Amino acid sequence: MAVELFELVxxxxxxxxxxxxxxxxxxxxxxxxxxxxxxxxTEKDRIAFSGQQLVPVLRDxxxxxxxxxxxxxxxxxxxxxxxxxxxxxIGRGQARFFHEWAPHMSAPIMRTMLKDIFDRVRxxxxxxxxxxxxxxxxxxxxxxxxxRGDYRDAIxxxxxPLRALLTYQPFLCGDAPAYADYILFGHFQTAAIxxxxxxxxxxxxxxEWCEKLRDLFGGLGRQFGGMPD
Amino acid sequence: MAVELFELVxxxxxxxxxxxxxxxxxxxxxxxxxxxxxxxxTEKDRIAFSGQQLVPVLRDxxxxxxxxxxxxxxxxxxxxxxxxxxxxxIGRGQARFFHEWAPHMSAPIMRTMLKDIFDRVRxxxxxxxxxxxxxxxxxxxxxxxxxRGDYRDAIxxxxxPLRALLTYQPFLCGDAPAYADYILFGHFQTAAIxxxxxxxxxxxxxxEWCEKLRDLFGGLGRQFGGMPD
Numbered sequence: 001m002a003v004e005l006f007e008l009v010x011x012x013x014x015x016x017x018x019x020x021x022x023x024x025x026x027x028x029x030x031x032x033x034x035x036x037x038x039x040x041x042t043e044k045d046r047i048a049f050s051g052q053q054l055v056p057v058l059r060d061x062x063x064x065x066x067x068x069x070x071x072x073x074x075x076x077x078x079x080x081x082x083x084x085x086x087x088x089x090i091g092r093g094q095a096r097f098f099h100e101w102a103p104h105m106s107a108p109i110m111r112t113m114l115k116d117i118f119d120r121v122r123x124x125x126x127x128x129x130x131x132x133x134x135x136x137x138x139x140x141x142x143x144x145x146x147x148r149g150d151y152r153d154a155i156x157x158x159x160x161p162l163r164a165l166l167t168y169q170p171f172l173c174g175d176a177p178a179y180a181d182y183i184l185f186g187h188f189q190t191a192a193i194x195x196x197x198x199x200x201x202x203x204x205x206x207x208e209w210c211e212k213l214r215d216l217f218g219g220l221g222r223q224f225g226g227m228p229d
Numbered sequence: 230m231a232v233e234l235f236e237l238v239x240x241x242x243x244x245x246x247x248x249x250x251x252x253x254x255x256x257x258x259x260x261x262x263x264x265x266x267x268x269x270x271t272e273k274d275r276i277a278f279s280g281q282q283l284v285p286v287l288r289d290x291x292x293x294x295x296x297x298x299x300x301x302x303x304x305x306x307x308x309x310x311x312x313x314x315x316x317x318x319i320g321r322g323q324a325r326f327f328h329e330w331a332p333h334m335s336a337p338i339m340r341t342m343l344k345d346i347f348d349r350v351r352x353x354x355x356x357x358x359x360x361x362x363x364x365x366x367x368x369x370x371x372x373x374x375x376x377r378g379d380y381r382d383a384i385x386x387x388x389x390p391l392r393a394l395l396t397y398q399p400f401l402c403g404d405a406p407a408y409a410d411y412i413l414f415g416h417f418q419t420a421a422i423x424x425x426x427x428x429x430x431x432x433x434x435x436x437e438w439c440e441k442l443r444d445l446f447g448g449l450g451r452q453f454g455g456m457p458d
Contacts, residue, residue: 090316093403094323100397101330101390161330168329174322 002035003027006047006057009038010121015224016193018106018186019068023056025182026072028217030082041125041132069099072179085179098172098183105162106187108154109199115145116195155199159206166205170212177213185213185221193224231264232256235276235286238267239350244453245422247335247415248297252285254411255301257446259311270354270361298328301408314408327401327412334391335416337383338428344374345424384428388435395434399441406442414442414450422453 005027007020015024015038027034039046039055050057050066058065058074065074076085076092086092114133118141121129130141137144162172162184171177172184188210191199200207214221234256236249244253244267256263268275268284279286279295287294287303294303305314305321315321343362347370350358359370366373391401391413400406401413417439420428429436443450 084319087317087319089404090313090320090402090407090409091323093398093407094320094327094401094409096398096403097390097394097401097409098323098326100393104390161326161333164329165326169322169325172323172326173319174325175318178319178322180319180323180326 001061003032004035004037004059006037006039006050006055006059008055009040010117010125010194011123012120013038013224014120014193016117016120016190017055018102018190019054020056021186021189022068022179022182023058023071024220025185025213025216026075026085026179028220029085029178029182030075030079032075032079032082040122041128068183069096076179087173087178091173091178091180095178095180095183098180102183102187105158105184108151108158109187109191111144112148112151112155113191113195113197115141115148116197117190120194163204163206166209171209177216181209181213185210189221230290232261233264233266233288235266235268235279235284235288237284238269239346239354239423240352241349242267242453243349243422245346245349245419246284247331247419248283249285250415250418251297251408251411252287252300253449254414254442254445255304255314255408257449258314258407258411259304259308261304261308261311269351270357297412298325305408316402316407320402320407320409324407324409324412327409331412331416334387334413337380337387338416338420340373341377341380341384342420342424342426344370344377345426346419349423392433392435395438400438406445410438410442414439418450 005020005023007015007024008017010016015021015036024036037046044053047053047055047057047066050064052066054066056066056068056071058071060074060078063074063078065071072085073092086095118126118129133144134140165172169175172181173179188200188206191197192210200210234249234252236244236253237246239245244250244265253265266275273282276282276284276286276295279293281295283295285295285297285300287300289303289307292303292307294300301314302321315324347355347358347362362373363369394401398404401410402408417429417435420426421439429439
């Protein structure tokens with residue numbers, strides 16, 4: 001049986017979860033063929049077999065792994081002869097930092113585009129999305145959207161170290177991409193797929209980096225609904 | 230001729246530059262004996278041979294290297310059979326991120342303790358320190374010090390990803406320390422050596438990590454003037 005990855009889906013087959021992009025890129029980096037199974041916000045029954053409620057979920061034969069970090073570690077350890085995601089123990093240790101840092105880096109971007117996401121989730125998931133964000137932020141999507149322009153400085157501040165790094169070298173992991181690149185890339189994929197707002201533009205080192213990552217694995221990062229031309 | 234490291238010194242032989250601590254820990258990690266030569270803020274003539282004005286400067290025979298990152302890369306490449314600082318190309322690429330991130334992480338801590346540093350640099354360097362900080366911040370040390378309490382939230386926000394990581398694993402580089410740990414550790418050494426303020430306290434994962442790093446290499450991180458008991 002092929003490896004299966006269960007991942008979040010929006011309207012128009014948009015695969016938009018940053019965490020699912022991590023797993024998707026990790027599988028491609030390892031050269032592992034997989035079936036990608038879409039799961040809407042209100043289809044948690046489809047991953048009930050995993051014993052928890054969040055995507056991504058990986059099923060590899062009898063093995064079931066949830067949580068993007070655990071999936072990366074599983075793939076690295078179960079497929080040691082495939083291209084490495086971490087480059088050894090030090091690389092793995094450092095990569096975990098980006099798992100912790102990514103939500104801080106991306107929070108102002110995600111905060112800005114909540115209404116854009118709402119507009120692009122499946123129609124049957126919109127009530128769920130609206131209620132869950134109200135619970136998380138204490139405000140309606142419309143109230144949150146009204147202040148979206150307030151986050152421009154925070155966005156620039158959040159990405160500043162990554163932007164500086166990518167001015168120095170082509171990838172976070174050096175001359176070639178590896179898992180830590182994919183950790184952060186997922187958030188920019190979410191933004192590109194779910195929002196018409198331009199968060200990174202040509203001439204920005206972040207833009208060039210995103211474009212190179214989208215070109216990998218036969219243009220995997222461009223094959224989904226919602227990607228700009 | 231022994232390897233020499235030229236590093237910043239304050240009053241009471243305090244070796245307090247975060248960038249010099251990176252080089253010092255890198256040398257110790259590599260197991261390379263070195264002479265450590267103190268340089269005050271107003272003794273730039275002592276490093277004129279390096280063709281620039283900043284410490285750390287490493288001299289290894291005919292080779293002269295300035296800039297903490299260049300020093301780490303030089304040591305890794307010139308001493309490949311010694312313990313590794315990066316663990317390979319991916320680890321080196323990722324480590325460079327911390328070089329970029331460290332000033333962002335530590336800025337609110339450094340902003341808080343400018344007057345403390347002033348009080349602990351060599352008396353003959355105080356005019357230089359006062360004037361250079363006035364030029365950088367546009368305010369006097371006393372004006373800056375009056376608002377030092379305003380940075381508590383920014384400090385916590387700055388270190389949050391590192392603190393979260395160290396709750397998950399003992400070192401930034403995983404189960405054992407390597408160069409990326411030293412990049413960040415240097416800033417906490419500066420704070421411990423130059424300020425009476427407690428930025429990290431027992432019970433904090435950051436504190437436990439600092440203590441473990443200070444214990445390395447025969448307690449190297451405790452051997453200098455100004456360290457608390």
